[in-house]
Amino acid sequence: MHVPDGFLTAPISLATAAVAASGVALALRGARRELDDRTAPLAGLTAVFVFAAQMVTFPVGAGTSGHLLGGALAAVLVGPYTATLCLSVVLLVQAIAFADGGLTALGTNITLIGIVGVWVGYAAFLALRRVLPRTLAAIPVAAAVGAFVSVPAAALAFTGLYAAGGAAPIPLDRLATTMLGWHVLIGLGEAVITSLAVGSIVAARPDLAYGARPVLNGRQELEIRDGLTV
Structure with a gap:
């Protein structure tokens, strides 16, 4: 969901640049x-x-344009703050080296993908992890749901920005319908890829996945208690 240069007005672009800068500073x-x-x-x-x-x-x-976001995947694997930094670096390189999104829209893209995509996805992951059984098998499931939710959430945030200051001659209702419709489908693909990637890492090295650590810590505490009662 790279937003191109000139798609939003200058005040909105400056506002999202400020949000992105603040988000990256907190992430650091x-x-x-x-x-x-x-x-x-x-x-x-x-x-x-x-x-x-x-x-x-x-x-x-x-x-x-549409593509996978990867925010929820990164947040579950390395933590939400680190995920915001990873996505911000990716978006910066894409803007400079490939003109993907554009430099004037960099703040907007970091806000949508590196902040909204990461944190909405991770919040959904945490919410589902609390209600699912505390097992490693539940981690990829929760990650998949977080990934699915994050994509239309970012699309909806973009629609809100366009409603506040869109510079392109596109009707808002058409933009909203197109963005949400396509990104729900993209979210389904992202959920599958996220589940497979997280599941593979959790199966091989669960200690590497940031989102799986509470489950591992709970297991270790239980093992210690069992050892003390033997």
Whole structure:
């Protein structure tokens, strides 16, 4: 969902740039609590994977393009703050090296994909993880739901920005219908890919997945209690 240059008015673009800068600044502080010797290499691999996935784009009409976001996937694997940084770096490289989205729309794209996509997806993941059984098998399921929810949420946020300051001659109702309709379908694909990716890592090395750590910690506490009662 890369927003091109000139699609939103200058005041809206400046406002989203401020939001993006604030979000990245907070993410830099929060990532210190998430990154360690295990997650730092995974963060790099996650950014590369998301970069490659986002490069596969296709037009969805109304002057915009659609692609996988990867926000929920990154948040579950390396934590939401680190995920925001990963997505921001990916979007910056795409804007500079490939003119994908454009520099004047960089703040908008970081806000939509790196903030809304990441945090809405992670919030949905946390909500579902609390109601599902505390097992590792539930992690990919919760991640898939978070991924699905994040995509139309970002599309809806973009529609709101366009309603507040759209610069392109496109009717709002047409834009909203096109964006939400296509991104619901994209969300289904993202849910499948996220479930497979997270499931593979959780099956092989669950300690690497940030979203699986509470489950592992709960298991370790139970094992300690069992050992003390033997």
